[in-house]
Amino acid sequence: MFKVVKKKILNSNVSMMEISAKMIADKARPGQFLMLRVDQEGERIPLTIADCNRKYGTVSIIFQIVGSTTTRLNRLNEGDHIKDLVGPLGKASELDGLKKVAVVGGGVGCAIAYPVAKYLHSSDVIVHSIIGFRNKNLVILQDEFEKISNRLIIMTDDGSFGDKGLVTDALENLISSGEKYDKVIAIGPLVMMKFVSRLTQKHNIKTTVSMNPIMIDGTGMCGGCRVMVGNEVKFACVDGPDFDGHLVDFDEAISRSMMYRDFERESREKTCNLFKRSQKECQI
Amino acid sequence: MPNMSLRKNKMPVQEPSLRSKNFDEVALGYTPEQAVDEAGRCLNCKNKPCVSMCPVSIDIPGFIAKIREKKFKEAYEIIRQNSSLPAVCGRVCPQEVQCESRCVRGIKGEPVAIGFLERFVADWCDENLKQVEKVVEKTGRKVAIVGSGPAGLSCAGDLAKRGHEVTIFEALHAPGGVLTYGIPEFRLPKKIVEKEMENLKKLGVEVKTNVVVGCSVTVDELFSQGFEAIFISSGAGLPRFMNIPGENLNGVYSANEFLTRINLMKAYKPDSQTPIKRVRRVAVVGGGNVAMDAARAAKRLGARDVYVIYRRSENEMPARKEEIQHAKEEGIIFKTLCQPTRIHGDSLNFVDKIICSRMQLKEPDESGRRRPVEKKGSEFEICVDCVIISIGTSPNPLIRRSTPDLEANSWGGLVVDPQTGLTSKKAVYAGGDVVTGAATVILAMGAGKNAARAIDKYLAELG
Numbered sequence: 001m002f003k004v005v006k007k008k009i010l011n012s013n014v015s016m017m018e019i020s021a022k023m024i025a026d027k028a029r030p031g032q033f034l035m036l037r038v039d040q041e042g043e044r045i046p047l048t049i050a051d052c053n054r055k056y057g058t059v060s061i062i063f064q065i066v067g068s069t070t071t072r073l074n075r076l077n078e079g080d081h082i083k084d085l086v087g088p089l090g091k092a093s094e095l096d097g098l099k100k101v102a103v104v105g106g107g108v109g110c111a112i113a114y115p116v117a118k119y120l121h122s123s124d125v126i127v128h129s130i131i132g133f134r135n136k137n138l139v140i141l142q143d144e145f146e147k148i149s150n151r152l153i154i155m156t157d158d159g160s161f162g163d164k165g166l167v168t169d170a171l172e173n174l175i176s177s178g179e180k181y182d183k184v185i186a187i188g189p190l191v192m193m194k195f196v197s198r199l200t201q202k203h204n205i206k207t208t209v210s211m212n213p214i215m216i217d218g219t220g221m222c223g224g225c226r227v228m229v230g231n232e233v234k235f236a237c238v239d240g241p242d243f244d245g246h247l248v249d250f251d252e253a254i255s256r257s258m259m260y261r262d263f264e265r266e267s268r269e270k271t272c273n274l275f276k277r278s279q280k281e282c283q284i
Numbered sequence: 285m286p287n288m289s290l291r292k293n294k295m296p297v298q299e300p301s302l303r304s305k306n307f308d309e310v311a312l313g314y315t316p317e318q319a320v321d322e323a324g325r326c327l328n329c330k331n332k333p334c335v336s337m338c339p340v341s342i343d344i345p346g347f348i349a350k351i352r353e354k355k356f357k358e359a360y361e362i363i364r365q366n367s368s369l370p371a372v373c374g375r376v377c378p379q380e381v382q383c384e385s386r387c388v389r390g391i392k393g394e395p396v397a398i399g400f401l402e403r404f405v406a407d408w409c410d411e412n413l414k415q416v417e418k419v420v421e422k423t424g425r426k427v428a429i430v431g432s433g434p435a436g437l438s439c440a441g442d443l444a445k446r447g448h449e450v451t452i453f454e455a456l457h458a459p460g461g462v463l464t465y466g467i468p469e470f471r472l473p474k475k476i477v478e479k480e481m482e483n484l485k486k487l488g489v490e491v492k493t494n495v496v497v498g499c500s501v502t503v504d505e506l507f508s509q510g511f512e513a514i515f516i517s518s519g520a521g522l523p524r525f526m527n528i529p530g531e532n533l534n535g536v537y538s539a540n541e542f543l544t545r546i547n548l549m550k551a552y553k554p555d556s557q558t559p560i561k562r563v564r565r566v567a568v569v570g571g572g573n574v575a576m577d578a579a580r581a582a583k584r585l586g587a588r589d590v591y592v593i594y595r596r597s598e599n600e601m602p603a604r605k606e607e608i609q610h611a612k613e614e615g616i617i618f619k620t621l622c623q624p625t626r627i628h629g630d631s632l633n634f635v636d637k638i639i640c641s642r643m644q645l646k647e648p649d650e651s652g653r654r655r656p657v658e659k660k661g662s663e664f665e666i667c668v669d670c671v672i673i674s675i676g677t678s679p680n681p682l683i684r685r686s687t688p689d690l691e692a693n694s695w696g697g698l699v700v701d702p703q704t705g706l707t708s709k710k711a712v713y714a715g716g717d718v719v720t721g722a723a724t725v726i727l728a729m730g731a732g733k734n735a736a737r738a739i740d741k742y743l744a745e746l747g
Contacts, residue, residue, distance in 0.1 A: 086494040221522065226525075
């Protein structure tokens with residue numbers, strides 16, 4: 001059992017939890033993930049490690065409430081326990097030897113982009129962060145990004161906060177204004193990563209994306225997390241989750257991510273009913 | 285006077301029409317009367333040809349003689365001297381190619397049902413006896429075991445019996461390895477695995493779940509934590525795919541994924557949170573035991589048509605004859621001498637058919653099995669909404685990657701001394717699928733046993 005030591009609501013459907021897990025905290029590096037199971041009948045889900053505190057032996061996760069499991073997870077409060085937690089899994093992001101990097105985060109993906117940007121900043125790399133959200137209410141980690149970015153651009157789809165438009169618009173502006181990056185790191189929805197990669201390919205800038213496919217075990221056994229990268233089968237759990245954005249077959253990854261969409265919705269509704277809450281309170 | 289019946293006592297089973305709709309165990313086990321009658325068929329040969337084929341050298345005529353005398357507890361004790369998991373082996377060992385293949389009674393008629401008798405003894409003792417493990421003097425030596433599958437459990441059991449302090453590190457949330465995530469409930473009930481785990485714990489073995497050696501902790505770190513020897517039994521690893529078009533369509537599973545969802549995550553139970561696609565027409569590609577398990581599990585999930593597609597003929601199928609027969613009785617359709625060439629999807633990228641070519645067998649290849657060659661222009665399609673690929677695995681890279689001085693061969697298996705299981709690294713031993721590639725439960729147990737003997741010797745020499 002793993003104790004939740006801190007919980008923070010970041011927006012209406014994104015929460016942060018700090019969990020006591022010394023073994024994982026001792027080892028975790030940016031880009032790695034963990035698998036968790038909320039309770040005895042729970043499914044195993046992968047979540048990227050958003051931060052870790054070696055001194056107190058804790059790791060942080062930031063998650064969006066999308067299905068039954070994240071709904072159940074979000075019902076836990078400080079002092080409650082998570083049944084199973086295992087990690088750190090996957091390869092750490094390759095962040096050494098860089099001088100100037102654009103970090104692009106979209107939605108809850110900003111939670112994964114943040115530790116990467118933070119690590120780069122602490123290694124004296126110039127960091128330009130571009131973070132995008134659908135609207136003002138969904139903005140997360142603004143203060144955190146401000147502290148570690150040499151330049152921060154916030155985009156919203158509807159212009160209710162920051163600049164109106166997509167993260168690719170902001171990236172394109174920076175590149176065309178003469179900014180030269182060794183690397184672009186894009187983390188967010190598959191569609192966002194696809195278009196960032198397409199843009200950077202045009203400008204010939206190395207690009208890393210973080211894939212978050214469906215996983216069961218997360219340890220290199222089930223093969224559910226396979227991603228086509230440069231026409232080769234790669235497993236996100238042991239070969240990734242970071243891959244070269246110019247080689248990933250995003251269209252296939254997007255289609256694979258739809259596999260359980262109906263199940264997810266139904267199961268979430270069931271969970272909401274179980275807890276006798278209206279759909280609205282459940283904040284779907 | 286021995287029982288000279290040419291036929292063995294039939295194993296009572298659940299009716300096919302009934303069992304293909306539930307996940308309960310198929311075989312129901314012998315009654316004591318059946319067991320005693322079957323034991324009477326053993327001729328108690330002097331040279332014991334059966335024992336020579338047992339990977340853990342159980343005194344087979346010895347335990348069978350005790351069954352004949354109705355001394356079931358003594359029979360159990362004889363088996364336990366060599367096997368730490370009799371209830372498991374009695375169910376999943378391929379006896380027909382091991383002990384039973386050399387049984388003299390098999391020359392004319394059927395061999396003695398050694399596997400059924402082993403299972404009977406284990407189950408009878410489990411139900412009727414309270415097991416007390418002998419207290420052994422502690423040596424104070426610490427051994428770490430990576431993975432709680434058959435190799436790890438057998439190594440752990442033997443080391444604990446010799447007084448060593450054993451800790452098993454398991455990557456998943458539940459112990460048992462392939463016994464838990466791979467072999468379905470209807471062939472190996474999980475309560476049997478749990479029981480075996482309890483027996484190990486009584487011996488003092490500690491099991492730490494949710495630890496991935498190679499990620500959460502490395503082999504070298506285990507040494508610095510005070511472990512003096514390490515046994516790596518991390519299993520087979522990542523599934524192989526065919527590299528044909530359409531393999532990443534929605535509805536295409538590896539057998540590992542499909543079975544893990546069902547066995548480990550209990551996706552077939554209504555209260556499980558793990559989803560599984562409810563399928564009607566399923567194609568399982570492959571001819572091993574795992575393919576049979578996947579096909580029979582799909583049937584139990586409610587699939588109407590389940591096909592097993594295999595590129596050679598039934599004679600070459602690596603699956604146990606018993607499993608093939610059970611599958612057929614349950615209505616699984618065998619498409620042998622067929623090789624998938626591509627998988628087709630609908631407009632939403634869900635599988636809608638699999639396209640296969642017919643094959644013919646030519647001269648034997650390096651595996652000794654006849655080589656299948658495609659018949660030109662023989663393509664045909666089968667409408668399916670799910671494809672399960674069950675063509676083997678390749679070793680998990682996590683431990684190799686984090687332990688650079690561990691030698692591996694060209695396909696990624698760890699290189700070990702075949703007698704002791706010692707790897708290229710001092711005090712690190714390995715066995716099971718991580719060494720051999722996908723093999724059987726009993727071979728893995730044999731490897732665990734050999735390594736335990738070598739580790740015990742190594743620890744004794746440390747002084």
